[in-house]
Each structure stands twice: as structure tokens, then as C-alpha cells.
Amino acid sequence: MNRLPLDILAILPVLLPLLAGALLLLFEDRRRVVKVSVSLATILALLANAIALLVICSTGGENGTGRVLVHLLGNWPAPAGIVLVADRLSALMLTLTALLALASFVFALARWHKAGPRFYSIFLFLQMGLNGAFLTGDLFNLFVFFEVMLAASYGLVLHGSGTARIKAGLHYIPINLVASSLFLIGVSLLYGVTGTLNMADLAGRIRGVHPEERMLLEAGAAILAVAFLVKAAMWPLNFWLPTAYSAATAPVAAMFAIMSKVGIYVILRLDLLLFGHDSGPSAGFGSPWLLYGGLATIAFGTIGVLASQSMPRLAGYSVLVSSGTLLAAIGVGSEPVISGAIYYLLSSTLAIATFFLLIELVERGRAAGADVLAVSMEFFGVEEDTEEKQVEEEVGIPLPLTMAVLGAAFVGSTLLLAGLPPLSGFVAKLSLFAALMGDGATVPGSSWALIALLTISGLAALIAMARTGITTFWVPMEANLPNVRAVELVPVAGLLLLCLGMTVFGGPVMRFTDATARMIATPTAYMQDVLAAPPVPAYKQSGSAKP
Amino acid sequence: METILAIGIGVFAGAGVWLLLRPRTFQVIIGLSLLGYAVNLFIFAMGRLRVSAPPILEKGMVGDPVAFDDPLPQALVLTAIVIGFAMTALFLVVVMAARGRTGTDHVDGRED
Incomplete structure (x- = not known):
């Protein structure tokens, strides 16, 4: 009975944004006060909900791995009905989503929320899709939440x-529509072979699949993985990402930083659930693909980072480096590496979102194409003083400290993206390195390759960021001071402080990610909890009858 | 029946993929729709093909699963159709916007 009041927390992250978003559709866009306050309240409620889930899911349970909250939709017991499952990993992703949403939304309040119709509803629906994808325990339901998320993202990429x-x-929409078709083919193949869509049930049944049908099962899983890898942007499925992300408005791009992590999350969860160490003949299926695909993605992203002439594209390629690192780490698949990967996921998502927000502020005062011009001039050795035009701005007044603050934030995100001390990017890379080296006795060649590529990608990020920083900040400032409002600096500073906090409290955070990795690497508790979750008794028996 | 269905799925998917790779937005939309049909038929087939077997029990009846068709893929297909329809409509809006903005229906926004 004690799960009766708690499991509601697992459905609120879906219900709240849906209801609030639908409610806001009824108001005209001119009534900004209503729209802004309802959206902000919803986002804050989602954050509180996510933190509550984080606390509940990380306490109790056997071996201190934490508790799994299961919500049965429509009160149907597990394999028959659809379940929402909150465990440590989903709670962590929910919290990350809520934090990013809060930062992006506050940032958008300065000007971007006025740039197009129905921003608030679409923004909330995006959160609904993201939260649903993190919470669901059913493959087809995952497809539905993916589509909710993508539909909202189509609206947001066009915002402005x-x-x-x-x-x-x-380009972005058809690629994702085709990926959705692959998703459906993969899901239906898995259903055709095993007869279930529930992830926990699937993990149990996959061990007993007939050898003749195993090939069909693995083909289905591989097609399904392709759909997620398009989202997670593994090379060669990632050419769409830098263009789409750099074209989107800053707050939207910051939210998209977590969208590519949805693909990573699903792969992490399903890979360990369906093809973990003790999953019978198919154990470890696909891991080499993830490892080498991840390595190729890092290499491609690194070259892209070095070649980028504008900051948004640089940020887009940083997303690829981050995705590649995570995919390769999942491909290695040992528990300490997964733990490091989860830490890296948190750190890099925050870093990239910060950078996307920062870019827009820095670029605001500059003439369009100034970056391209600066880099090409360097390349061709043209020494010419170009007079940069001052762009008229409607909002805000120039702060005297603006450039100093922006410069400090730029240094902060450079340290994060390049993985240099003292910020969390360094801790993340160090923990990955330590985990990859293991006891140091037998380190496979692929781990050395990953370590080498990670180091090189950090160096490349440092070179590219330093180059961009020099052409942006070490130029005469008087002409092109960007007009920045405090409300835009607060989210950037907040995200950087979060990264700083992740460094200072690195010990507790690492202990948390260790426990999370342990939990998802041995999914028996998850499977039992999901399949044994009892339905809520009928209302009249619950003893809470009305007076 | 299996052969006819397999050929149908193959033709739909083949035509869909070919159209997807064409340079005009209209062709891309039709390609996506055809691919959607292929996928829907495929999902349906994954519930095994049965002729004249009901998918749901009569009221008060206890049934032998062998005598019934699998209802789940049918429900999945319904969901997939609705979502596919909505996505096509949404994409159509973007295509119209692109046509208005760039003055061409080339997928890259410019004639090559």
C-alpha cells in the first residue's frame, strides 16, 4: 500500500507539462504574464518532482542500489499493460532535463519567447516527450513519447x-521521420519474436528465445538501435546534427543538447537490460558496433570542431564528440566505465547547453559572418582592418562589465568542453580514463584508442575555442558591445555553477553514478520490481471512503 | 497470402525509399507516406497472418488463444497510422513554408 501515494510521482512529469501546455493554448500569445507564470510554475514543479524522485529512488532497496517506483497505467499489471518506471537513472535524467529547461526558459524570457507563436506550449510538450521517454518501461510507449518529443522539436527548430x-x-524532419519508421520495424520484429513489448519482460524472455529465431531478434534489435543512433548522432548517421542545432535559436539549441542524450539513454538502458553480461547467448550483442562507431564519431566530431568557422557549428560538433564518447563508453560496457560515462553525460550536457546560450550573447553585437571572415583572414594571411558594424538592438542596455562576464563564462565553457581542471569536464574524463585503465594489467587496444581519441578531442576543443576566443574577445570592444540583460546571464552562470558544484561535490556525485551503474548493469531487481508491481486495489477497498 | 503481403511491403518500401532520395519536397512527402504504409503492413504481419479469426473475446467467454488473432499489432498499427498522419501534416506545413521562403521546391532550398 505504501507505493500508492508515491508512484504518482512517476506520472506527474508527463501529466504536468501536458495539462499546462494544453491550458496555455487557450490563451492568446499577447497575454504573456499568464503564459510565462504558468510555464515557469510548471517547470519549477517538474524540477521539484524530479528531485523528489531522485531522493526516493536513491534511498532504500537491497544493497543500497535504490528503489524502483512503478506506475501501472490504467492499473493493468505489468506485462499486459504499459508501465512507467522511475529508477535512479531515469530520475537523474529527469533532473537534468528540468534543470536545462529552467535555464533555457529563463534565458528565453529576455527576448526569444516573443520570436514566434505558441513557444510556451511547444516548450512544455518537448519536456513532456523527454520525461516520458526517460520514464517509460514499454517499447511502443517509448515510440509514442519519441514522437511527442520530435513533434515538439520540429516546432522549436523553426521557432524564430x-x-x-x-x-x-x-532536412531535420525527414531524417527523424525515417528513423521513426526504423524504430517501428525494430519494435515489431522484437514483438514478433518474443511476444512482448515490456522492457523488463523482454529482458527475461530474450534468454529463452529459440536459436533459429535469435537472428531475427538480433536483426530487430539492430534496426531499433539504428533509430536511436540517428538520435544520438553516431557517425555516419549524424550529418544532420550540426546544421539543425546551429540553426536553432539559443534556448532551443540548449534544450536540444539533452535531446541527443535521449538516444544515448535508451541505448544505455536497453543494451544493459537486453544484452547485459548474464543475458544468455546474445550477451554483448552490438557492443563492438557501439565502441567503434563511437570512436569514429569522436574522430569526426574532433575534425569538425577544428574545421568550424562559426561558434554555433563548433557547439554542434561538440555535441558529436560528447555523443561519441558516451557511445564508445557504453560499448566498453564495464561497470566503472558506465559510471564515468554517466558523470560525463551530466557534465557534457550542461557544458554544451551553457555554450549554446553563451554563443548567442557573444555573437549578438557582431556583424553576421564575422567569425568566418576572421578565420579565413587568418588562413589566407590577409591583414586588413575591417570595421565591424554596430547592430541596433531593441532590448537592454550595455553593461560595463558585460564583456568581462562573458569572457569569464567563455573560459568556463572552454575548460568544460576541453576537459581541463578545475571544472567537471576534467573529473569526467579522468574517471573515464581511470576506469578504462582498470588495474593496468591488461588494457585492450580499443581502450587505448578511446583514451588517445579523448585526449586529442580535448586538445582540438581547446585549440578551436582559444582561436574563437581570441577573434571574439581580443578585439577592440567599444564598437560592438553586445546588449545583454541580467536575466540572460543568470542561466549561463547557473549552469556553470552547477558544473563547479559537480566538481566540488565530485565524491558524492561519483558515488551516486557508481550505484547507478551497478543498478543498471545488474537489472534483475529492476525486472522483478516492474513485473511484480501490484495493481492498486479498487477504490472502495482502499479505506479512504468519503464521509 | 504471405507472398502477396511480402511483395506489397517490398514494393511500398522500395518505392518509398526511391522517392525519399529524390530532390523535390513533394516526392519526399509521398516517399515518407509510402514508407509509412510499408511499415504499418509489416507491423500487422508481425502479429502473424490469420484469416477469419476474431481478435477479441466475446463477452463472458473463455477463449483458447489458438483460435484468436493477435489484437496487439492491430492496436499498434492504429497508433502508428495516427502518428504518421500527424507527422505528414506537420511536415507539409514546413514544406509549404520552405516553398514560400526560398521560392523553390528543391529540398536544399536552391536549384542546383
């Missing part, structure tokens, strides 16, 4: 309109 965004959307 403009030819560049529409052209980016024209």
Missing part, C-alpha cells in the same frame, strides 16, 4: 522563423 531555420528543418 527565417530561411536558414526552415531549410534546416526541411
